[in-house]
Structure formats: C-alpha cells, structure tokens
Ligand code: SF4
C-alpha cells in the first residue's frame with residue numbers, strides 16, 4: 001500500500017492587507033498547519049513578498065527542524081548580470097535559512113529549458129546538492145510531454161517533479177496531466193501536485209455537476225473529493241494547496257488527517273461529475289489570435305473566450321472574475337469597449353460570432 005500523500009502549504013496566494021502579505025494571518029495558519037502534523041511549505045523567488053513573509057511568520061519563530069521549505073529558481077529573471085547563484089543566494093537571504101529542503105527549477109517549459117542550459121543552472125544546483133544546501137532537487141513543469149521526457153532523460157538526478165494535476169486537467173488537451181504524470185512515473189520519480197483544485201475553481205462548480213457527488217451522501221465538499229482524487233494517484237508524495245484563510249487551512253488539514261484513496265463508487269461519481277462539467281458545449285476558439293490585431297478596442301479576444309468557456313463549464317465563478325481583472329491589468333480592453341465593428345468575426349477561421357459571445361460574457365463579468 002502506498003504511503004498517504006502529505007499536504008503542502010502553497011505560499012503563492014497569501015492574504016494581503018493594503019497590498020502587503022498579512023503575516024499575522026500567515027503565522028496563525030502556519031501554527032495550525034504544524035500543530036496538525038504537516039511540515040511542507042512552498043514558496044518561490046517570484047512569489048512577490050512570499051519568501052520574506054515566510055521568514056517573519058515561520059523562520060523567525062519556529063525551530064528549523066520543525067518545518068521543511070521548498071523554493072524555486074526562475075529562468076525568466078536570469079541574465080548575464082543575475083546568475084543562478086545570485087538568485088539562489090538571494091532566496092536564502094530572503095527566507096533566512098542556510099539550506100532548502102526542496103529546491104526546484106521553476107516552470108521548466110519549451111521556452112525556459114534553453115535558458116536554464118544557457119546559464120548552466122543544472123550544474124549549479126547539483127553543486128548545491130553536493131554542498132548540502134539543497135536536500136532534494138526537483139523541477140516544476142508546465143511544458144508538453146516530449147519536453148518533460150527530454151528533461152528527465154538528461155537529468156536523472158532529480159528526485160521529484162511538480163505537475164499541475166486535477167480531475168479536470170487530467171483530460172485537458174492543453175495541460176495533458178495524464179500523459180505528464182505517466183512520463184514522470186515511467187522515470188520512477190515522485191510527484192508533487194500543484195493546482196489540485198484548479199486554483200479554487202473546482203471548489204465551486206455548477207449544481208448539476210455537484211449533484212453527482214452529493215448523491216454519495218457523505219456530505220463531503222467538492223474540494224475534499226478533488227484533493228482525494230489526486231491523492232489516489234500512486235507516487236504522489238505532496239499535494240500543494242494555495243490556502244489564504246484559516247478556514248481553508250482547517251478544512252484541508254482535516255481532509256488530510258485521514259486521507260483515503262477514493263472508493264470505486266467515489267471514482268465513478270467523480271467521472272460522472274467531470275462528464276457533466278464537460279457536457280456543456282464551449283466556444284471552439286483555437287487561440288490563433290487572427291482576430292486580435294485589427295480590434296480597435298484592443299480586446300484580448302482569445303483570453304476572453306477562455307474566460308467565457310470557464311464560465312460555461314464551471315458556472316459564474318470568482319475565478320473567472322479574477323482572470324477578467326487580470327486581463328485588464330495586462331492592458332486588454334474591457335468587454336464593454338467592443339464597438340461591434342465585426343472585424344474580428346470576419347477573420348475568425350472558426351466562424352465564431354465573436355461580438356455576440358463577448359456581449360454574453362459581459363453580462364456575467366461586467367455586472
Ligand atoms: S467587434 Fe468588438 S471585439 Fe471585434 S474587432 Fe470590433 S471592437 Fe474588437
């Protein structure tokens with residue numbers, strides 16, 4: 001029987017007050033997490049303020065042997081003036097420790113893999129392992145299966161791979177979580193799971209899909225089923241959850257106190273839930289971006305199609321509003337800026353009635 005996976009406290013979406021991470025709440029959450037027997041914290045150089053907040057809330061209060069910390073090396077901030085060594089040392093300083101229990105190449109994909117090679121980052125992290133400054137080496141990956149296969153073949157020294165896995169992305173054509181997982185297991189590595197609840201999206205799903213799980217009569221939440229679904233996969237050692245309230249910490253630590261693989265009936269119910277979610281026809285946008293250049297309102301049309309599809313599949317959801325807000329921060333026009341000129345629909349190879357779809361999306365997102 002495989003060992004039960006542990007819960008990891010993801011420090012990416014921490015609660016903020018006036019733009020700053022609220023270290024009082026973080027300290028309370030960390031105390032509850034540790035009190036209930038969990039130890040794995042996950043931060044990264046690029047999670048703004050997270051490393052320093054962890055130092056204040058945990059490192060400066062709690063003995064080093066009571067917790068483990070994972071940190072990550074980003075390729076996209078490396079340059080001729082900022083070597084892997086500079087970034088690693090800066091992370092050690094920010095966190096206030098002299099070694100990392102887990103250290104990962106952050107987001108290895110088709111673009112970043114050559115950058116890690118260019119700056120000889122793999123040789124550097126292997127040296128840190130030899131010097132005891134990294135206890136366990138891994139990488140997180142959002143690339144495609146052939147790239148994952150290549151990196152695992154070239155770097156047999158890694159012990160674990162962090163992958164985006166949840167019961168919906170398992171069958172998603174972009175994420176291809178099932179193939180990614182199979183590749184890692186074929187190389188005999190353990191798996192750390194990120195986004196087990198798909199950034200919170202799977203906690204709140206359409207009532208028709210939720211009903212498939214409610215029919216089991218256990219009263220358990222969709223989020224707890226989603227966590228147990230990934231926990232039922234062999235070789236999964238840690239499941240990260242980006243918690244930001246004490247309530248989430250309470251619920252997740254309770255789920256993990258006695259995490260059991262799903263029963264056959266529960267697996268069937270999860271499948272039925274997924275089928276229900278996928279039964280809704282979505283907009284067949286291929287993200288080719290032919291429609292973007294000529295849009296006078298500068299709307300990121302494929303981005304909006306993606307958000308609208310999430311609304312169709314999961315229901316009106318805070319996650320969709322969050323994504324919409326982020327699009328605008330990135331400079332995209334608002335849906336209400338559309339002047340219905342029709343330029344976009346005229347060039348769309350999928351013949352999508354874009355202005356009509358944008359109007360429907362706006363009814364949800366601009367209310
Ligand atoms: S119809 Fe709207 S979305 Fe399409 S090109 Fe014109 S302004 Fe942009």
Ligand code: SF4
Nearest residue numbers: 285286288289291348
């Ligand atoms: S042209 Fe059509 S398929 Fe291509 S990105 Fe725009 S909406 Fe999507």
